[in-house]
Amino acid sequence: MNDAGNAGAVLRVDLGALAANYRTIAAQVAPAAVGGVVKADAYGLGAAEVARTLEAQGCRDFFVAHLSEAQALRPVLDRKARFFVLNGLLPGAEAACAAADVIPVLNSLDQLGRWSAQASLLGRRLPAALQVDTGMARLGLSPEDVAQLAAEPQRLRAIDLVLVMSHLACADVPGDPTNAAQTAEFERLSAYFPEVPRALDNSGGSLLERPGHFDLVRPGIALYGAAPQTGRPNPMRPVVSLEARIVQVRSIPAGKGVGYGMTFHAARPSRIATIAVGYADGWPCHLANRGSVFIAGQRVPIAGRVSMDSITLDVTDVPEEHLFPGAPVELIGPHQTVDDVARDAGTISYEILTRLGHRYARVYTPAPQVAEPKRSVNA
Numbered sequence: 001m002n003d004a005g006n007a008g009a010v011l012r013v014d015l016g017a018l019a020a021n022y023r024t025i026a027a028q029v030a031p032a033a034v035g036g037v038v039k040a041d042a043y044g045l046g047a048a049e050v051a052r053t054l055e056a057q058g059c060r061d062f063f064v065a066h067l068s069e070a071q072a073l074r075p076v077l078d079r080k081a082r083f084f085v086l087n088g089l090l091p092g093a094e095a096a097c098a099a100a101d102v103i104p105v106l107n108s109l110d111q112l113g114r115w116s117a118q119a120s121l122l123g124r125r126l127p128a129a130l131q132v133d134t135g136m137a138r139l140g141l142s143p144e145d146v147a148q149l150a151a152e153p154q155r156l157r158a159i160d161l162v163l164v165m166s167h168l169a170c171a172d173v174p175g176d177p178t179n180a181a182q183t184a185e186f187e188r189l190s191a192y193f194p195e196v197p198r199a200l201d202n203s204g205g206s207l208l209e210r211p212g213h214f215d216l217v218r219p220g221i222a223l224y225g226a227a228p229q230t231g232r233p234n235p236m237r238p239v240v241s242l243e244a245r246i247v248q249v250r251s252i253p254a255g256k257g258v259g260y261g262m263t264f265h266a267a268r269p270s271r272i273a274t275i276a277v278g279y280a281d282g283w284p285c286h287l288a289n290r291g292s293v294f295i296a297g298q299r300v301p302i303a304g305r306v307s308m309d310s311i312t313l314d315v316t317d318v319p320e321e322h323l324f325p326g327a328p329v330e331l332i333g334p335h336q337t338v339d340d341v342a343r344d345a346g347t348i349s350y351e352i353l354t355r356l357g358h359r360y361a362r363v364y365t366p367a368p369q370v371a372e373p374k375r376s377v378n379a
């Protein structure tokens, strides 16, 4: 990893804002508990740092996609932490999953059968979560599977069922009728397992105005500061900022082409600044000639294509005093949110975050140990 002095850009992760977002969701969904979704390296922010911060806020349940992600995080957290593997139990992974002391989210009767066999082999009950499909058609037992399981309860004899869950397809659109339909279907299917705690809501679901949020919620993106719902003000605090520095500035005459394919042509005598961030750092190629950055608070358009390691900017309208090698360039920050970048690139904030590169210097601002001060300056 680079240090801030020689990296092309500095990625700052505000763990205080992360902690504040956790508390915002906790207040919203109480008395339901809040787990943390830390899959994909905590959406690119650093799973160990993020998980430790959430744990200090009282988070006990952590959701990852892969067994390997749980295995990597297990030693970082207290033994009391529970790890749920959302992708479930791949054939052949049973022994490793049991040895890692993690909880597979069983998504089919086949997975349930293999986990039960592993329990028999070990001579003890094994913990599991059960996912039911309430309409998204991605993962989980179908309603028919659930009915079959209810008729054959001995299939669960070797299993300690700790959670029944499902996932919302449209929680980012509060008015979408799918939300109510899936919630009703979840009520119906989870009723087959009356004593077992229930979890339905991701970030968007946690903010839906409905009477309850079941026993546990599973936010990811909201913790990391991006907007959990479309068409509404974002109630979360920004967690990520990204600042590059100017490498070189040049003057070009009107008509001159810039970058690969010469896709930008100067309409007037222009100034071009180059920064050391490119698509290998996760900055999308789709931002060619349409994305922006900010210099001294002023919007600056990207000129030409995004290269692997650099981007060219049309800085013609920026006062010369801000244009020198090493001058700061805001890619994500007070003037441009992760959601803004995603919109310009025609993608979603999740993709921008999970692609954040590994060549940035990463600076973690620690969460205050005691009472949080009010919004900090860079929030």
Ligand SMILES: *Cc1c(COP(=O)(O)O)cnc(C)c1O
Residues within 6 Å of the ligand: 037, 039, 086, 166, 167, 201, 202, 203, 204, 218, 219, 220, 221, 222
């Ligand atoms: C990724 C994921 C989440 C978190 O979703 P966000 O929209 O980031 O809050 C929750 N539950 C499941 C099953 C997921 O796959």
